[in-house]
């Protein structure tokens with residue numbers, strides 16, 4: 001395999017998944033085009049996740065769901081499999097592309113995870129694009145929040161009764177040099193309490209990349225992925241047990257369900273460029289590209 005790429009748009013009970021197929025195809029093709037031209041895996045996952053963040057179909061960046069106070073706070077992470085360098089942000093407001101802010105943390109600071117105003121200041125200092133509240137707080141998001149509040153619930157955007165049409169996003173890639181990278185970005189859970197942070201910005205829970213094993217991006221109920229260190233657990237299955245991406249994804253989801261009855265999914269590209277995905281939810285929106293062969297679908301099922 002000369003290059004491999006997978007992207008996801010969230011897990012859950014996905015109504016009419018074909019609504020996402022054009023967007024998923026456009027984004028995976030853009031990333032595959034970069035990889036075919038020799039781009040680095042790190043640049044490709046940052047680009048793909050930025051494109052997913054710009055599309056209001058997904059629960060990240062522009063389409064981020066609203067918390068209990070009616071505000072959109074974003075979390076994002078990125079990891080470079082060459083040397084395990086990583087960057088993440090949590091509880092940030094305003095950056096158009098939270099994944100690029102996570103990359104700034106990785107490349108411009110000695111830190112891994114920076115939250116809130118400190119992270120926002122870093123972004124402004126480096127000229128990152130910021131948007132005002134109207135960009136994120138759409139009438140659809142407000143209506144979704146009102147429904148969640150009426151039911152007194154906190155939910156995945158794709159939860160069966162959430163009436164949502166968005167999902168956390170992620171990308172994993174192996175470039176032509178054999179380097180791996182992963183990135184994840186989210187608005188969190190609909191109606192989450194102010195200050196709540198899930199797995200997406202936590203290295204080893206919602207994201208992981210190591211050239212010695214694989215690159216992983218997760219989506220689902222963040223607390224369950226945090227408690228099981230799920231991304232690192234999946235990498236362990238590849239590194240120490242020699243499993244393929246597909247087998248490691250299945251094993252990781254089996255572990256998530258066995259340990260905490262968890263709900264979600266993950267995408268994996270291993271060091272040999274094999275792709276794998278698994279879920280415990282009814283659906284997982286995803287697309288993959290391996291040396292020009294593109295598949296767009298929910299896990300196990302093609303939607304276009």
Ligand code: ASP
Pocket residue numbers: 010011059156157167168186187188189197198199200206218219220221222223
């Ligand atoms: N994992 C995200 C969180 O818990 C939500 C999602 O994947 O949709 O914040």
